[in-house]
Every structure is written in structure tokens, then in C-alpha cells.
Amino acid sequence: MAAPILDIRGLVKSYTQGLLHRRETFRLEADLSFPTSAIVGVMGPNGSGKTTLFELITGSNMPSAGTVRVLGRDIHNVKYTERDRLAIHYHQSYQVRRFRRTRPSFLMQPAGLDYPVVHLFDEPQFNTQDGYIGFMLDFFRRLRSEGRLVLVCLHPNEPYHVELMEEVCERFVFVLAGRVREYPDFRSLVEAADVRAYLGRLVPNGGAR
Amino acid sequence: MALFEARGVHKRFGHQVVLENIDLSFESGRLSGIMGPNGAGKTTCFNVLTGRYKPDRGRVLFDGEDITGLSPNAIACRGIARSFQTISLFDEYSALENVLIALPEVRERGFNMIEPLSGDGADADRAAAVLARVGLAGRERRRAGDLAYGERRALEIGVALAAAPRLLFLDEPTSGLGVEATARLSEMVRELKHDYSIVVIEHDMQFLFGLADAISVIHWGQVIARGTPDELRENKWVQRSNLGRP
Numbered sequence: 001m002a003a004p005i006l007d008i009r010g011l012v013k014s015y016t017q018g019l020l021h022r023r024e025t026f027r028l029e030a031d032l033s034f035p036t037s038a039i040v041g042v043m044g045p046n047g048s049g050k051t052t053l054f055e056l057i058t059g060s061n062m063p064s065a066g067t068v069r070v071l072g073r074d075i076h077n078v079k080y081t082e083r084d085r086l087a088i089h090y091h092q093s094y095q096v097r098r099f100r101r102t103r104p105s106f107l108m109q110p111a112g113l114d115y116p117v118v119h120l121f122d123e124p125q126f127n128t129q130d131g132y133i134g135f136m137l138d139f140f141r142r143l144r145s146e147g148r149l150v151l152v153c154l155h156p157n158e159p160y161h162v163e164l165m166e167e168v169c170e171r172f173v174f175v176l177a178g179r180v181r182e183y184p185d186f187r188s189l190v191e192a193a194d195v196r197a198y199l200g201r202l203v204p205n206g207g208a209r
Numbered sequence: 210m211a212l213f214e215a216r217g218v219h220k221r222f223g224h225q226v227v228l229e230n231i232d233l234s235f236e237s238g239r240l241s242g243i244m245g246p247n248g249a250g251k252t253t254c255f256n257v258l259t260g261r262y263k264p265d266r267g268r269v270l271f272d273g274e275d276i277t278g279l280s281p282n283a284i285a286c287r288g289i290a291r292s293f294q295t296i297s298l299f300d301e302y303s304a305l306e307n308v309l310i311a312l313p314e315v316r317e318r319g320f321n322m323i324e325p326l327s328g329d330g331a332d333a334d335r336a337a338a339v340l341a342r343v344g345l346a347g348r349e350r351r352r353a354g355d356l357a358y359g360e361r362r363a364l365e366i367g368v369a370l371a372a373a374p375r376l377l378f379l380d381e382p383t384s385g386l387g388v389e390a391t392a393r394l395s396e397m398v399r400e401l402k403h404d405y406s407i408v409v410i411e412h413d414m415q416f417l418f419g420l421a422d423a424i425s426v427i428h429w430g431q432v433i434a435r436g437t438p439d440e441l442r443e444n445k446w447v448q449r450s451n452l453g454r455p
Contacts, residue, residue, distance in 0.1 A: 084226060090429050115230060121429075125246065130414060132246055134446030135426045139433035164446075 003072030004035040005149040006057065006087070006118050011066035013052055028052050030066075030180040032173065037144050041169030042153035043189075045198060048175045050153045054120045057151075059083040062102070070118055073109060082111035087118035119143055120151045128160055137168045162202045174198075210273060212237040212406055213258075213289075213376055218267035220257055220430075227253050229431045231267065235376070240398070240407045242421035244414055250430040251410045255380050258408075259291050260284040271376070288375035292365045292382065300354030304345055304364050307353050308336040311371035336371065343367040344397050359390030363397060370405075377401070379409045383416050395419060415451070418442070 008030050015026040028049040034040065044050050055061035057068055059075040060083070068075045070086040078086060080101055121140075126133050140150045152169065156162045165172075165186075172189040174181050176198065183189040190196065196203055211234040220228040227250050235241040245251050256262045258269055260281040269277045276284055298307055309315050315332055337349055343363040348356065353364060362382060369377055382398070383391045391413070398420055401407060411417045417424055418438040426434040426441070434441060441447060 081224065084224075088226070128446070128449055129451050130246070131444070131447035131450035132426070132428065133450075134444035135434040135441075136428065137446065138444065139428070139431075142433075 006034040007069040008032040009067050012064045014064040028178040037147045039150045039169050040171045041165040042173045044175030049178045050175050058087045058089040079105040079108045085111035085113045088116040089120045118149045214270040216268045218264045227430050239422040240402050242417035242424040243410045245427035249428045290369040290372050290374035291378035292369050298353045305349040308339050308371045311368045339367045377405050377407045383413045
């Protein structure tokens with residue numbers, strides 16, 4: 001069987017503080033697998049670990065444990081400059097991307113692709129005034145139809161944010177305080193108690209069934 | 210065959226991919242629009258198409274000739290003119306002189322910046338005709354620096370037209386303009402469409418939707434949508450936006 005597009009196994013990122021008495025300040029854990037093309041909505045509060053998860057997937061941040069495989073290749077063992085040919089992180093405009101280089105590139109694998117197969121959109125600027133939303137959603141669908149995996153992360157603060165996620169995404173991931181959970185569809189997502197608490201007034205009527 | 214084509218253009222600045230696999234095609238006699246939000250890569254794309262940056266991969270074709278990697282000057286010599294997002298004029302010179310300097314016949318003869326340019330004769334007539342096309346009749350003797358902002362934008366287009374280009378690129382022509390000045394510019398560009406092949410980069414969708422024959426939407430350094438204004442307007446979210454309203 002072909003390798004999944006994205007396979008995340010036992011992934012842990014732990015941030016600690018203190019030299020003598022090490023204290024964990026943040027811990028992200030994830031186990032996810034996306035065997036085929038899909039559009040996946042990633043939601044969660046600011047600071048919950050969404051961007052960290054994206055950085056671990058694209059190989060711009062080293063995990064404390066676990067692996068991220070894109071089409072079977074361990075992204076953290078791919079040459080730094082070629083990692084975005086497997087998985088690309090479209091940052092929020094104010095973010096600066098920085099690779100931590102710990103090994104010489106000649107020891108690592110090539111990406112083997114010209115155009116990335118995993119596309120991670122980090123808080124795209126969705127606003128209803130200019131109409132770009134429609135083009136962005138169509139672009140996500142086009143990538144999916146070409147056999148690619150799209151992850152869209154959003155911290156919704158308007159009802160239409162939830163609406164567009166429901167419209168375009170077929171699977172969902174909810175990140176809360178470093179815990180990463182997966183939902184097979186929108187309904188199961190908005191039925192989860194902590195998701196409902198998080199979305200508050202944004203929970204659509206459909207979710208109240 | 211398209212007058213101008215970009216095929217699979219790819220550009221990186223350091224680790225950042227700024228243009229990914231760009232395919233564009235501009236037809237002769239048409240106004241083609243490129244639109245996208247701020248920071249989408251529109252101006253970088255223009256700079257690659259007009260020779261300021263060399264793409265890392267891909268080809269740029271003008272009238273069937275491969276012009277990839279040619280200098281901006283070599284590309285301009287083939288009949289491509291462009292205006293800039295930030296105005297670049299000789300402020301101390303009159304509107305007429307700014308256009309005169311750009312006339313190919315004047316450039317060939319050579320000129321210096323100290324002696325005044327001849328304000329009469331056939332060259333001046335041609336320059337005045339260009340100014341009239343961009344709505345600056347009567348402003349010939351005005352110092353470029355003293356013109357109103359909208360007039361300076363128009364003059365910049367006049368300077369680009371002086372070379373009688375086969376393809377005219379306009380980079381964010383409405384940038385900094387108010388509603389009225391944008392409407393005037395829109396009328397002027399609509400007139401130019403009769404005689405020129407034009408490519409306009411804009412973030413002002415309303416402006417492009419009113420003028421363009423075809424539009425490519427650029428975001429994340431990629432062409433995320435393309436079509437005629439009517440085709441793009443069919444999108445449900447476009448209809449919900451200001452753009453969808455009549």
C-alpha cells in the first residue's frame with residue numbers, strides 16, 4: 001500500500017525552563033495520519049500549539065520525540081532547503097521563518113518533488129469585504145483535487161469563520177493546550193464539549209441538534 | 210498565440226518561496242488584470258516578468274521570443290513599458306519634458322539634463338498628444354512636482370506610453386488615489402484599451418472588475434484563480450462581498 005500523504009507518530013514537542021530544576025512549560029503531543037488527499041480544518045485558541053504543530057510538520061522545528069513522514073519520507077531527515085517541496089507552511093504575514101540547522105545537508109535526503117504535497121495555511125486573512133475568501137477556498141479545493149493534503153488553521157472569531165470551515169473542510173483537528181484531537185466531520189467536532197465551550201456563541205445552530 | 214506568457218515561473222528569496230509555478234498568459238489587444246491581497250507576490254511577479262529579477266525556474270515569452278533573464282533595458286527595447294507603484298518622475302521638469310525625455314526619437318538623439326529640452330517642433334507635438342491621451346492637456350508647462358497626485362500618476366502612464374509600447378504594464382495605478390481620481394483613471398485606462406495591450410496589477414478589485422477582460426488572482430505567490438470578471442463574480446463568497454454588489 002502507498003505511504004500516507006502525512007503520517008505523524010508519537011510526536012512530542014516539549015519546552016522547558018530552568019537549568020537545575022527543569023520544568024516543562026509547554027507540551028504538544030500528536031498522533032495523526034492522513035492517508036489520502038483532504039482539506040483539514042485545524043482550530044484552537046491562540047497559544048494552544050497550532051503553529052508549533054505546523055512547524056513540526058514542515059520540519060522548521062525539531063520534535064522532542066516522534067516522527068513526521070510525508071509520502072513515507074521523514075521530513076526531519078530531508079535537506080533543509082528542500083523540506084518545503086514536501087510540506088509548505090504559508091505563514092501569517094508577521095511571522096518570520098527560521099530554520100534551526102543542526103546537521104549538514106549532504107547527510108540528508110532530497111525531497112524528490114518540485115511542488116509540495118502538503119500545504120499548511122496558518123490563519124489566512126479571511127474577510128468578507130473583498131471576496132478573496134472565495135478564491136482561497138477554491139484554491140484549497142483545487143489542491144485537494146490534485147491529490148494534495150491541505151491543512152487550514154484558524155482561530156474563529158466571527159460566525160462566518162466557522163461557516164467557511166464547515167463548507168470547505170472534511171476533517172477537523174482541535175488543538176487545546178497542546179492536546180491534539182481529530183474529528184472525522186464537522187458534526188462530531190461541534191458536538192465535543194470542549195469545542196463547544198471554545199466556540200461559544202460561534203457554535204452554529206446545526207451543532208445544537 | 211498569446212502576446213506575453215509566463216510558464217512555470219518560480220522564484221525564491223532565501224528560504225522563502227515568493228513565486229510558485231506561475232503560469233500567465235496575456236492576449237494582444239486585451240486588458241489583463243493581476244490582483245491579490247497585499248504581500249501576495251504581485252509586484253515580485255511584475256518584476257520577474259519585466260526583467261528586474263531573474264526567475265529560478267520557468268520561462269517568460271514575449272511574442273514567441275524567450276526573454277527569460279534579459280535585462281529590464283533589453284526587455285523595454287522589445288516594446289514592453291511599465292509604470293511603478295511608487296511614482297518616478299523628474300519633478301523639476303515640466304510635464305511635457307518628462308514625456309519628451311521618454312520619446313524614443315529624443316532618446317536616440319541624446320539629451321543632457323542642463324540645457325532645456327526643445328518645447329516646440331514635432332517632438333513636442335508628439336509629447337503633447339501623449340499628455341492629452343492621459344488627460345493632461347493644458348498641463349504641459351506645469352512642473353511635474355507641482356501636479357496633483359492623480360495627475361502625477363497619469364503623467365507616469367504618459368511617460369510609459371511615450372515609447373509607443375506593444376505591451377504596457379501598470380503597477381497599482383490606483384495606489385494612493387481617492388474615489389474621484391480612481392474613477393478618472395479608470396476612464397483614461399478604458400480609452401487606452403482601444404490602442405494598447407495592457408496588464409494591470411491591482412489590489413483594488415472593483416477597479417479591475419470594471420476594466421479587465423481577464424483576471425488572474427495571485428495569493429501565496431501562486432495563481433489561485435483566473436477567469437473573466439463575470440466568471441469570478443459567480444463565486445458565492447465574491448457575491449457576499451462588496452465586489453458582488455452592483
